[in-house]
Amino acid sequence: MTALLEVSDLKKYFPVRGGLLRRVVAQVKAVDGVSFTLETGKTLGLVGESGCGKSTLGRVILQLQKPTGGKVVLAGEELTSLGPQRLLEMRRDMQIVFQDPFASLSPRRTVAQTIREPLDVHHIGTRAARNRRVEELLHVVGMRPAIMDRYPHEFSGGQRQRVGIARALALNPKLIVADEPVSALDVSVRAQVLNLIAALQREHGIAFLFISHDLSVVEHVSDHVGVMYLGKLVETAPAKEIYRDPRHPYTQALLSAVPVPDPQRKSRRIVLTGDVPSPMNPPPGCPFHPRCPKVMAVCSQVAPPFVDVGSADRPHRVACHLYA
Amino acid sequence: MSTPLLSVRDLCVEFSTERGFVRAVDRISFDVMADETLGIVGESGCGKTVTALALLGLVPSPPGHIAGGSIKFAGRELVGLPEAELRTLRGRDIAMVFQEPMTALNPVFTIGSQMTDVLRRYRGLTRRQARAAAVELLATVGIQAPATRIDEYPHQLSGGMRQRVVIAMALSCDPKLIVADEPTTALDVTTQAQVLEQIVKLQQQFHMAMILVTHDLGVVAETCHRAFVMYCGRIVEKAEIGTLFSHPRHPYTAGLLRSIPRVGQHEKEDLAVIPGMVPDLLHLPPGCRFADRCPRRQARCEESIPELDGGNDSRARVACYDPH
Secondary structure, three states: OOEEEEEEEEEEEEEEEEOOOOEEEEEEEEEEEEEEEEEOOOEEEEEOOOOOOHHHHHHHHOOOOOOOEEEEEEOOEEOOOOOHHHHHHHHHHEEEEOOOOOOOOOOOOOHHHHHHHHHHHOOOOOHHHHHHHHHHHHHHOOOOHHHHHOOHHHOOHHHHHHHHHHHHHOOOOOEEEEEOOOOOOOHHHHHHHHHHHHHHHHHHOOEEEEEEOOHHHHHHHOOEEEEEEOOEEEEEEEHHHHHHOOOOHHHHHHHHHOOOOOOOOOOOOOOOOOOOOOOOOOOOOOOOOOOOOOOOHHHHOOOOOEEEOOOOOOOOEEEOOOOO | OOOOOEEEEEEEEEEEEOOEEEEEEEEEEEEEOOOOEEEEEOOOOOOHHHHHHHHOOOOOOOOEEEEEEEEEEOOEEOOOOOHHHHHHHHHHOEEEEOOOHHHHOOOOOOHHHHHHHHHHHHHOOOHHHHHHHHHHHHHHOOOOOHHHHOOOOHHHOOHHHHHHHHHHHHHOOOOOEEEEEOOOOOOOHHHHHHHHHHHHHHHHHHOOEEEEEEOOHHHHHHHOOEEEEEEOOEEEEEEEHHHHHHOOOOHHHHHHHHHOOOOOOOOOOOOOOOOOOOOOHHHOOOOOOOHHHOOOOOHHHHOOOOOOEOOOOOOOEEOOOOOO
16 A cells, blocks of 8 residues: 655744844644654544644645645655645645635635635536536435535535545545644534544545544544644554553543543543643653653653564554653 | 422424524423433434523524523423512522633623622622632632732633633633633633543532533543534433433434444444435424434334433333334
8 A cells, every 4th residue: 555645854934023123932832743644535633622732733845834844745746845836736636625615615705606616726627518517416415406606604514524525535635634623513413424424534545644632533433542742743543453452541631531422431541730831832751741640750851762562564653761 | 309499391493584483492491400411413404502591591592582481490380580689599599601612701891890700790709809819710610820820811821721710700600501602612622621520520529410512422421421413403312321321222323323424433334324404494394303314114104203211211212203
């Protein structure tokens, strides 16, 4: 199997300016040395709490924001050094679905205009062919073509998210970054959209980078899961594996914190103390050590290496001194 | 059996909109005992927040008003009570915790001055006594170094700490009832776990009654003794928490429980789905509001609304002609 997407040592730092001369006084390390690969037609779920850098990572991979360092290779092409023309061409292969279907659709455009826009931008087909493609796409996401000329305000959240997904599909991309695609939706509608995403992947072989703070949703859709904390990946493993046998103390705490809809099951909860430190001033060594229930002396001094604790066919990588 | 602390009967809340009258809450009845936690569950727009606001006399008017029914708190009728009397009741006997702690706190005053205001006004404490009491309350809700935190402004605190401060303020007058509307929805999972644990502990320690409004079935399962499920302004099912989750009787409750992905049950297959979507409150069907999405629909479901009925069992009730 070949990797569709290869991310190596990716970094995105945001400068913090202050003082009279607006000098750079500090840096927020939103993404700090992240590496992973994603295979064609697979889903990598990215979980973490707010501010851990998961959304920034998604945007930097798509080159919506310029990375500070590191490489992103999509289908053999290194994206970070491409010129604007070639990058535009590459954008056909990579699309994004946003969290808030109320903010990501223009209220002044009809559904058809929104879905057709990527086709227009890339000058694909004749006008008639584009309109046929819009009808086809609406059918794929389970909407009637009759609604083509309606505006977003006429639709519910779930329907809008379907329109957002249809737009992302328009160019037959190889990779879709889905940034919290179901977080704004109600439970009963969320299941509909999750099933749609799963069906699209089966039928079209699209790779997904699925970003979410909701661990149960990520587990449901993902082949592999990566856990982020303060701009770094702390653990990656096959989805089944990471939920059955989480290794990193942060992953363990995160999983145990999810409220379980089963009153009989008294959960053995690991309640963390304190809050996530500021990414402007991350703690030295392992970023998790001030909150870690298994902290050791070495943790505050040396950053733990990312080591493989799995087998050859089931890689399970973790950045923790317990396994180094 | 003891008499309930709060007794709501046939409560109706209406809003006038540009397109006509909307009945957001339609003839709901429930009791809350003096030391129990009652959950109100439902998806957006089902009327759960409006119900909570109505209990406190906080339905924004205009456009809304209580169109009928009665709310008895400790034997006293709250519907139609003058605003001045409601206000004293709200500070002292009934307290509220909102979803977004930043909107409940005033950004230009320190948390100490906001807390002592309440304590001096309702408990008649001196400045010095109030400050000591506030420090103690902050310690009770698990804030580290409360004596220094008390002089900080809301923006200096993290989301979890702000919500703890709001809870401390709610506790400050020893209320008999706390109404919490999505108190942990804006928080990250690990912080949510901390705050939920605190809420459960405090409810037992202070022997308060609590109403917890949430869309998250996991949160309900872990904190409530009883709960009811709302759909389109009506209660569709009411039961002990164990029964509700192990033997849901209304097809909507059963559908909701089936449509949530659960951590630790990795199956990459389709989730059970409730087809369709919530009907428009302006154009409600004459019969059961769930009928057009219901797998157990019969002819009479479309003709008249099933009433909440439990036969001889007054603790578990369901509004369905053909319950599970």
